[in-house]
Amino acid sequence: MHPLMNRFHADEQRRLTELLGVKESTAPLLSRRVFLQSAGAAGLTIGFGWLAPNGAHAALPGAEGAAAGPLAPNAFIRIGTDNLVTVICKHHEMGQGNTTGLASLVAEELDADWSLVRTEYAPSDANLYKNLAFGLQGTGGSSAIANSFLQYRGAGATARAMLVAAAAETWRVPASEIRTSKSTLTHASGRRATYGEMAVAASRQTLPDNPPLKTAAQFKFIGKDRSTPRVDSPSKCNGTAMYTIDVKLPGLLTAVIAWPPSFGAKFVSFDATDAKKVKGVTDVVEVPEGVAVVATGMWAALQGRRALKVQWDESASKDLDSEALLAQYRTQAAQPGTPFTKPTTTSAAPAAVKTIEAVYEFPFLAHATMEPMNCVAWLHDGMLETWSGHQFPSFDHMLAAKAAGLAMDKVKLHTLVSGGSFGRRANVSCDFTVAAVNVAKAIGGRAPVRVQFSREDDTGAGLYRPMYVHAVKAGLDAQGRIAVWQHTIVGQSILAGGPFAEMMIKDGIDPTSVEGVDKSVYDLPMLAGTLHSPTLAVRPLWWRSVGNTHTAYVMETMMDELATAAGRDPVAFRLSLLGKSPRAAGVLKLAADKAGWGKPRRAGVAQGIAVHESFDTFVAQVAEVSMRNGKVKVERVVCAVDCGVPVNPDVIRAQMEGCIGFGLTALYYSEIELKAGRAVQRNFDTYRSLRIHEMPKVEVHIAPSTEKPTGVGEPGVPPLAPAVANAVAKLGGPRVRRLPFTRAGLVEA
Amino acid sequence: MSITLNINGTRREFDGDPATPLLWVIREDVGLTGTKYGCGIAQCGACTVHVDGQPLRSCSAPVSAVANRQVTTIEGLSSRTAKAVQKAWVALDVVQCGYCQSGQIMSATALLEKKPKPSDADIDHAMAGNICRCATYQRIRAAIHAASAQLAG
Numbered sequence: 056m057h058p059l060m061n062r063f064h065a066d067e068q069r070r071l072t073e074l075l076g077v078k079e080s081t082a083p084l085l086s087r088r089v090f091l092q093s094a095g096a097a098g099l100t101i102g103f104g105w106l107a108p109n110g111a112h113a114a115l116p117g118a119e120g121a122a123a124g125p126l127a128p129n130a131f132i133r134i135g136t137d138n139l140v141t142v143i144c145k146h147h148e149m150g151q152g153n154t155t156g157l158a159s160l161v162a163e164e165l166d167a168d169w170s171l172v173r174t175e176y177a178p179s180d181a182n183l184y185k186n187l188a189f190g191l192q193g194t195g196g197s198s199a200i201a202n203s204f205l206q207y208r209g210a211g212a213t214a215r216a217m218l219v220a221a222a223a224e225t226w227r228v229p230a231s232e233i234r235t236s237k238s239t240l241t242h243a244s245g246r247r248a249t250y251g252e253m254a255v256a257a258s259r260q261t262l263p264d265n266p267p268l269k270t271a272a273q274f275k276f277i278g279k280d281r282s283t284p285r286v287d288s289p290s291k292c293n294g295t296a297m298y299t300i301d302v303k304l305p306g307l308l309t310a311v312i313a314w315p316p317s318f319g320a321k322f323v324s325f326d327a328t329d330a331k332k333v334k335g336v337t338d339v340v341e342v343p344e345g346v347a348v349v350a351t352g353m354w355a356a357l358q359g360r361r362a363l364k365v366q367w368d369e370s371a372s373k374d375l376d377s378e379a380l381l382a383q384y385r386t387q388a389a390q391p392g393t394p395f396t397k398p399t400t401t402s403a404a405p406a407a408v409k410t411i412e413a414v415y416e417f418p419f420l421a422h423a424t425m426e427p428m429n430c431v432a433w434l435h436d437g438m439l440e441t442w443s444g445h446q447f448p449s450f451d452h453m454l455a456a457k458a459a460g461l462a463m464d465k466v467k468l469h470t471l472v473s474g475g476s477f478g479r480r481a482n483v484s485c486d487f488t489v490a491a492v493n494v495a496k497a498i499g500g501r502a503p504v505r506v507q508f509s510r511e512d513d514t515g516a517g518l519y520r521p522m523y524v525h526a527v528k529a530g531l532d533a534q535g536r537i538a539v540w541q542h543t544i545v546g547q548s549i550l551a552g553g554p555f556a557e558m559m560i561k562d563g564i565d566p567t568s569v570e571g572v573d574k575s576v577y578d579l580p581m582l583a584g585t586l587h588s589p590t591l592a593v594r595p596l597w598w599r600s601v602g603n604t605h606t607a608y609v610m611e612t613m614m615d616e617l618a619t620a621a622g623r624d625p626v627a628f629r630l631s632l633l634g635k636s637p638r639a640a641g642v643l644k645l646a647a648d649k650a651g652w653g654k655p656r657r658a659g660v661a662q663g664i665a666v667h668e669s670f671d672t673f674v675a676q677v678a679e680v681s682m683r684n685g686k687v688k689v690e691r692v693v694c695a696v697d698c699g700v701p702v703n704p705d706v707i708r709a710q711m712e713g714c715i716g717f718g719l720t721a722l723y724y725s726e727i728e729l730k731a732g733r734a735v736q737r738n739f740d741t742y743r744s745l746r747i748h749e750m751p752k753v754e755v756h757i758a759p760s761t762e763k764p765t766g767v768g769e770p771g772v773p774p775l776a777p778a779v780a781n782a783v784a785k786l787g788g789p790r791v792r793r794l795p796f797t798r799a800g801l802v803e804a
Numbered sequence: 805m806s807i808t809l810n811i812n813g814t815r816r817e818f819d820g821d822p823a824t825p826l827l828w829v830i831r832e833d834v835g836l837t838g839t840k841y842g843c844g845i846a847q848c849g850a851c852t853v854h855v856d857g858q859p860l861r862s863c864s865a866p867v868s869a870v871a872n873r874q875v876t877t878i879e880g881l882s883s884r885t886a887k888a889v890q891k892a893w894v895a896l897d898v899v900q901c902g903y904c905q906s907g908q909i910m911s912a913t914a915l916l917e918k919k920p921k922p923s924d925a926d927i928d929h930a931m932a933g934n935i936c937r938c939a940t941y942q943r944i945r946a947a948i949h950a951a952s953a954q955l956a957g
Contacts, residue, residue: 150901150938284897291902292893292909294838294878301837309832334821352832353841354824425842425850425903425937474840474903475937510843705897709943713900716939739847739935748928750941 126254128217128262130183131210132161138238138251140167142207145177145184145192146199147446149424149476150713151768152285152706153199157207159283159703160200163276164211164268167250168238174286179448179468193447195481195597197670197766200702204764205268212266214257221256222248271700271761280704287472299429299471299505302442306502307431308337310494311356313346313365314512317732319372319592322346322365329362339363340497344486347494353507372732375592380522380729381416384545384589388414388526391543392587393563395573399580407530407539409620413613415527416793417546417605418726420520420598421734423742426474427513430491434459434500439466443488444473446480454485458492477599477717482518483553484594511737519727520598521547521591523568525609535621537632540582542572546605547595548588563588567597571606571773576639576668577614577632593729599717603669603773608794611665611777616790625664625781626652639666641758642675642695649756650677650693659683660690663782665774672770673697673758676715678751680782687788687801689719689751689779694771696755699762707767708755714771715753720745722776723802724795807871811836812880822868826860827851829867830877838878838906842935849934852907853877859914861933878906885920885955886913892951900938908934912948921952 126134133141142158154174162172177184177192184192187202215235222240223230225248234241238250250257276282290296315322325346327339335355340347346365350356430443432455439459445451445468456466473480480487491506498504508516523546530539548565550556559566564586566573572584598604618628626647633640643666647653650662659681666675679691694711701707724743728735736742776794784790789799797804806819811834818829830839830853839862842850846861853862854876881890889912892898899905908931915922915930922930927948936944 150899152900284894285899287902288894288897288899291899291905292890293881294836294906296902298840298903300841303835303837352828354821354828354832358821423937425848425901425935426840427842473901475901477937507841510845709897709900709940712942713938713940716941717937720937720939738845739843740845744848744935744937745939745941746935747931747941747944750939750945753942 126214126217126258128213129210130177131207132165132214134214134250134254134257136251136254138249139171139173140165140238140250141173141175143177144174145186146203147194147444147470147476147480148176148287148472149444149446149480151199151710152703153194154287155283155285155706156200156703157203158286159276160203160207161211162283163274164208165215166235166237166275167211169276169283171238172286176470179445179452179470181449185449191447191449193449193481195446195478197672197769199766199768201671201763201765204702208268209266212268213263216263216266217257217260218250218253220260220263221253225253225256278701278704283703285706297471298426298474299431299443300426300507302431302471302505304431304433304503308349308351308498308502308504309353309356310347310349310504310506311353311360311509312342312344312490312494312506312512313348313360313363314516315345316367317369317372318375318517318729319369319732321368321371323368324366326364329364330359333359333362335359338498340494342490342493342497344490344493347497347506349494349498349504356507357509369732372592375729375732377419377522377727377729380591381524384522384524385414385416387545387587387589388524388543392545392585394583394585395564395569396582396584398583408533410528410530410539411613411616411620412528413526413616413790413792415525415605415609417523417608418794419522419593419729420604420721420725421514421727421736421742422475422477422479422598423514423739423744424473424475424477424479427508427510428479428487428516429505429507430487431503431505432491432495433503434495437461437465439492439495440469441466441488441491442469442471443491444476444480445470445488446473446476447483447485450483451485451488454489455492458489459496478597478601479518482596483555486516486518510739514727514737514742515734517594517734518596519593520604521549521595523605525605527609527613529613529617531617531621535623537579537617538581540579542582542584543587544568544572544584545587545589547591549595549597549601551588551590567602569606570602571667571669572610575610576636576666576673577629578635579632592732599714600669600769600772603667604721607665607667607669607773608777608780611667611774612780612790615663615777615781615784624653629666636668638673638697639668639675642666642673642697645695645756645758646675646677646693649695649754650679652677659786661782661785663778663780663785665777665781667770667773669770669773671765672767674711674770674774676774676778678775678778678782680779680786682783682786682788685800686803687779687783687796691752691754692775692778694753694755695758696767696771697758697760698767698770699760699764701757701760702764704757707757710767711755711771712753714769715775716745716750718772718775719749719751719779722779722794722796723749724797726795726797807868809867809870809875810873811875812877818867823866825863826853826865826867826870826875827862830862830875836877836879840903840906842904847935848904849907849911850904852910852934854910854914857914857917859911878910881909881913883913883917885916885951888951888954889913889916889947892947892954896943896947896950898940898943898947900940904934904936908936908944912944912951916948916951916955920955922948
């Protein structure tokens with residue numbers, strides 16, 4: 056997802072449902088008034104206009120904790136007579152820690168005892184639970200905490216005000232004399248009550264309008280290191296955390312799909328004779344995705360698929376080859392495309408006395424989440440229920456309803472934690488959800504069914520970070536200042552052909568293709584950028600930090616080359632161009648300072664630096680790199696981040712650490728090659744991941760800030776690769792312009 | 805002919821395909837879902853369990869290979885070492901998505917059972933078979949050292 060989607064607002068939701076062809080556009084509605092009525096009845100929790108069918112599964116998978124509670128003043132919070140506070144999280148937890156973050160925001164304003172705070176995941180409801188940055192319910196673009204910062208604090212403040220009002224009424228004292236701390240109300244007279252004890256009385260209070268929020272000086276949790284440890288640590292350390300692969304339902308079947316073997320392959324026919332002989336196989340059914348082998352368990356399903364014979368027509372895909380495509384992109388990159396900048400100074404070659412021309416090549420990348428894609432679908436009693444890591448519930452909901460041929464109010468989503476996403480689960484085709492619904496339909500709704508991708512299915516499924524080529528010509532004038540910057544990018548548009556295209560693609564430019572070159576932190580009025588957006592049979596998708604995955608590499612390695620050509624220190628050179636971006640300058644200086652930039656290092660070790668802004672967060676990294684026998688080792692990374700008010704410093708550090716390891720994997724190893732239309736790399740043996748011995752020592756420094764909080768799930772990725780590449784060049788290694796590093800022999804292939 | 809299994813101290817019979825990987829027997833027949841599927845080819849370690857105290861990638865071991873042996877899953881961890889590992893994992897908030905962490909904890913526990921004071925090189929060696937796409941490796945290393953210190957103290 057992308058911050059530019061803030062153009063995409065409520066009145067456009069209706070439009071979207073039309074575009075997607077959904078039968079009925081009304082998501083289950085629950086007005087504020089309904090909540091108030093619910094709140095009055097002790098023991099009633101929240102209705103959400105949905106009744107669990109037949110009481111068949113009262114304890115549904117998907118909740119970290121659940122308090123029975125009379126006080127439910129809004130859609131985000133519930134306080135039980137058991138004194139537990141349940142925070143209802145509208146965002147998807149895929150590891151980035153937003154569940155803890157959202158709960159911290161509520162706990163802060165509520166003055167809750169953190170040990171009594173529980174969380175659960177919100178149902179699909181685009182009205183109640185929309186991402187305020189998109190206008191739809193969804194998680195992405197590093198926006199979870201940014202868009203929820205005031206909303207969740209307001210929810211906590213509302214509940215606190217009602218508890219205080221209830222105590223004032225009960226004790227017959229002025230509300231202003233009541234203190235709250237650690238889920239307890241107290242009065243100087245010695246009266247005292249827990250939130251649980253006051254919850255019923257509080258539920259009868261009038262909902263306050265805009266209760267005041269704390270000032271930063273009053274914060275007990277926000278920005279206080281380790282004050283709110285992760286809510287999901289215990290369950291993820293003892294095996295009880297519930298992922299989609301763990302869902303248990305009566306009679307649950309497992310399906311694997313014989314997917315098209317190549318991009319563009321067309322289904323012809325299948326022979327299930329042998330597949331059906333495999334013990335445990337219950338059904339072999341044609342679905343729009345391919346042929347599904349349904350069985351009582353995963354092993355039988357896999358064995359059944361192995362025995363299945365499917366005929367595919369691959370005539371349309373046989374010529375799709377990534378190496379040939381790269382050659383084609385290079386040719387295109389030599390010609391200007393559609394302009395995406397309006398240079399305000401001339402960028403003519405004669406202005407430059409020193410010119411650098413470079414072509415950069417970036418491969419297709421798979422997300423390779425630890426949990427391969429999956430979804431459980433159950434058609435019963437005229438309804439559909441799904442269980443998955445629904446990162447983008449508004450889309451999953453609409454497309455599940457469409458696939459099932461049901462109205463949206465007959466579809467209930469259960470959102471579970473997921474074993475990673477990195478962008479994969481936020482796709483507008485909702486491939487895993489739709490596949491599960493299609494299989495459930497194909498077996499006539501006989502039983503709930505989990506569609507499970509094998510690792511090979513997952514890696515070969517497409518929805519890749521597209522392949523890109525950049526061609527850059529940059530030059531310095533006689534004073535060593537940048538006078539020329541001509542920049543052409545070639546690569547698939549992620550948004551084209553999708554529901555966001557019309558809203559976000561302006562004048563032929565997909566902003567996700569050029570972000571990071573366009574509107575870079577640097578003062579580059581001469582930058583003349585153009586874009587080519589070829590189309591392919593391989594579906595593209597955003598991948599942790601989206602366009603910045605490639606643009607930051609080009610900008611920050613070229614900046615280093617220009618600094619060298621100008622005879623300037625790379626930090627000083629960058630700072631001279633950051634006059635308009637004091638926050639970028641701030642993190643650059645902070646990282647350089649903490650890393651000991653410019654100080655002598657032992658032989659064979661060098662530092663490289665890079666700075667980048669993405670998703671309104673600024674990150675600079677210094678990579679300390681050694682080379683032995685021509686092989687690179689990243690020893691240490693010093694990272695400085697400015698994400699506005701830091702809500703949970705330890706989560707911020709964790710995300711920077713994770714982004715660095717994730718970025719280093721891609722730099723070293725990641726590449727999906729296409730041969731005869733098929734993905735060559737299919738599992739971790741060939742699509743390698745960083746391992747523990749390759750992880751550098753990471754130090755994270757968080758810049759103090761009073762700016763509004765911004766995200767941290769993605770912005771740590773972009774600077775890592777160029778920082779390392781710049782260090783490699785300083786060590787006398789090559790200027791690497793084709794990724795990954797395995798291509799240049801810089802790491803063991 | 806059925807296979808006699810001992811999982812987390814409980815004896816049970818399995819009469820399905822003896823070639824079925826132990827992983828699927830644990831998850832689907834026994835119903836213990838803390839052990840995860842990640843790759844199916846012993847590359848990622850998400851499926852790591854202990855067999856007679858040694859770490860094993862259960863996705864690639866046929867169930868027939870563990871007949872009459874002691875299998876321990878994340879749900880069955882009970883030793884002082886295991887508890888110290890889990891405690892350190894929580895104390896340092898190692899997890900992110902968490903999907904690989906059962907396997908990480910199983911490998912770390914097996915390491916500390918054998919080597920109570922591991923060096924960084926020992927950790928590299930013992931943990932290199934466990935992939936974490938969230939790259940929580942720095943905290944995994946710190947948590948192993950922390951558990952080691954707690955066990956020594």
